[in-house]
Amino acid sequence: MTSRLVLAIGDLHIPDRAAAIPAKFRKLLAPGKIGQILCLGNLTDKETYDFLRSVAPDLQIVKGEFDVEAPNLPLSKVVTHGSLRIGFTHGHTIIPQGDSDSLLIAARQMDVDVLVWGGTHRFEAYELEGKLFVNPGTATGAISSGWWAEGEDPIPSFCLMDVQGSVLVLYVYQLRTDEKGVESVSVEKVTFRKELPAPPITDKAI
Numbered sequence: 001m002t003s004r005l006v007l008a009i010g011d012l013h014i015p016d017r018a019a020a021i022p023a024k025f026r027k028l029l030a031p032g033k034i035g036q037i038l039c040l041g042n043l044t045d046k047e048t049y050d051f052l053r054s055v056a057p058d059l060q061i062v063k064g065e066f067d068v069e070a071p072n073l074p075l076s077k078v079v080t081h082g083s084l085r086i087g088f089t090h091g092h093t094i095i096p097q098g099d100s101d102s103l104l105i106a107a108r109q110m111d112v113d114v115l116v117w118g119g120t121h122r123f124e125a126y127e128l129e130g131k132l133f134v135n136p137g138t139a140t141g142a143i144s145s146g147w148w149a150e151g152e153d154p155i156p157s158f159c160l161m162d163v164q165g166s167v168l169v170l171y172v173y174q175l176r177t178d179e180k181g182v183e184s185v186s187v188e189k190v191t192f193r194k195e196l197p198a199p200p201i202t203d204k205a206i
Contacts, residue, residue, distance in 0.1 A: 004081060005033060006161040007056065010040025010090065010118035011138035013066065014048050018140035021048065022156055022175050024185050025139060029055045034160070036079065040118035040136070041090035042066045064090040064118070078110055081163035084194055087112035091119030091135070098135075100128060107131050113194050114161075114168060120144065121154045123172060125190050132192040134159060134170060141175070166194040 007029070014020060021029075034056045041064025043049055053059050063073035076089035087110040094102050098120045107115040114132045121144035123137035137157035138144070144154060156175040161168055170190040177183050 004035040004163065006079075006081060006086070006163065007034045007037045008040070008088070008116050008134060008136040008159040008161060009037065009052070009139045010136060011042050011064070011121050011142055011144070012044065012048055012140050013042050013138070013142035014045045014140060016044060016066075017142035018138075021051070021139055022141070022183070024175060024183060025156065025158065025173070026051070028173065028185070031055055036060065038077075038079070038086070038088045038116060040064065040088060040116065041073070042118075042142075044069075060088075062089055065092040076106075076110060078112055081161075082165045082167075083196075084114055084163055084166065084168055085110075085112040086114040086116065086161075086163075088116040089118075091117035094119075098124075100126075100133070103133055104128055104131070107133070114192070116159075123155070123157045123159075123174065125159075125170060125172065127192065130195050132168065132170075134161075136172075137174075166196055168192045168194075 031054055036058040037052055037056045039061040041062050060077055062077055063075055075093055078087045116134045121138040124135040126133055136159040138154050139158045141154050141156035158173050160171040172188045174186050176186055
């Protein structure tokens, strides 16, 4: 049976801002486990593109502001899993970038239940007006100005989504480094359930 786990990953910036996807992440992203990849852009090297295609041939990509060699990539896409419509975009076209009201407007325009966006290099997940908003962060820990405090480095992260009908279970993977420089992967789970319309009330004959 084909896996329908969906990987949300983005803001890789290899080799300009990061050397590679961390080894502990690459080990987790083994071929055969993931059915589809939603790449949020700034996939700036062919080796990483080939790696992601080896993880899941169904690789869906949208354009980031640094994808200058791929001018024909769309700015946004929509896929459907179960009864959920999932939209994804890099996020540099959302103004103000990362603004919750602007993201809600974009989700309404795309007519989606879930909106996945990037650009800030920081993981976020929250519900707003019955929709789920997810930012998987940067899978490489690539630096980004304006979204992290001075001296604070981005935490490498990605997300896996498991959709069953109207329920989405989000798994957030983050690579953390302790004071001794030892790396470990933490996993958190977020559950989202789409609100289904109530069935119509019918009069029953007595």
